[in-house]
Amino acid sequence: MRYEYKNILVAIDGSEASETAFNKALDIVKRNDAHLIIAHVVDFRSFAYAESFDGTISNQAEDYAKDLIDSYVESAKEVGITNISRCIEYGSPRVKIAKDIAETFKVDLIICGATGMNAVERFLIGSVSESITRHASCDVLVVR
Numbered sequence: 593m594r595y596e597y598k599n600i601l602v603a604i605d606g607s608e609a610s611e612t613a614f615n616k617a618l619d620i621v622k623r624n625d626a627h628l629i630i631a632h633v634v635d636f637r638s639f640a641y642a643e644s645f646d647g648t649i650s651n652q653a654e655d656y657a658k659d660l661i662d663s664y665v666e667s668a669k670e671v672g673i674t675n676i677s678r679c680i681e682y683g684s685p686r687v688k689i690a691k692d693i694a695e696t697f698k699v700d701l702i703i704c705g706a707t708g709m710n711a712v713e714r715f716l717i718g719s720v721s722e723s724i725t726r727h728a729s730c731d732v733l734v735v736r
Contacts, residue, residue, distance in 0.1 A: 597701040597731075601629040601679075603689050603724070606660055609705025613735040614664055617703045618671055620733075627675045629697045630664045632657045633685040654680070686723035694728060703733045 602617035604610040614630075621628045634653045657680045668676055677697065681688040694702060704721045721734045 597624045597626050599629065599697050599699045600624070600626045600701045600703065601631055601689070601694060601697060601699040602664075603685070603702065603704040603720075604630060604632050604660060604664055605685070605705075606656075607705060607707070609707045609735070611705075613703050613705040613733075614667070616733070616735050618668060618673065620701070620703070621668075621673055622671065627677065627697075628668055628673055629677045629679055629693070629699065630661055630668070631679040631681065631689060631693050632660055633681045633683065633688045633693075635685055636682055685720045686727070689720070690724045690727040694730060699730055701731045701733060702728055703735060706734050706736045 597620065600617060600621050602610075602614050604614055617628065620626070634650075634657050636650065636653075661678045661680060665676055665678060679693055679697070681693060689702065689704070693699070702724055704724055706721055707719065721732075725732045725734060
């Protein structure tokens, strides 16, 4: 008997690794006739100090997130996927993806890239994909 995923979350951050994960997600969503959730987490911690000097940074991050999600939604539609949800959250991607977003959408598979945008943070406290794998209550596919 084949297991089918119904709600598939792909975490994107604009990196090459998340692009690869997204492309893999498209194939899996199509094979399973699943609901695709495209999620981006705006991590305010990475620019909180600068925000005190320039209030436009959070607006720019939000605009970037919306544009990023829109481009991925268009790509999904181009290959025939129509059951798509957008999700932009604010906070730590480590917590938001594995716990909050996955629970909200009743996700049964999370797909993410092996490496993301922040090499310094990955070196100091581990990767986001590692944290997702450790804390998610559903299957996780880490794409290289």
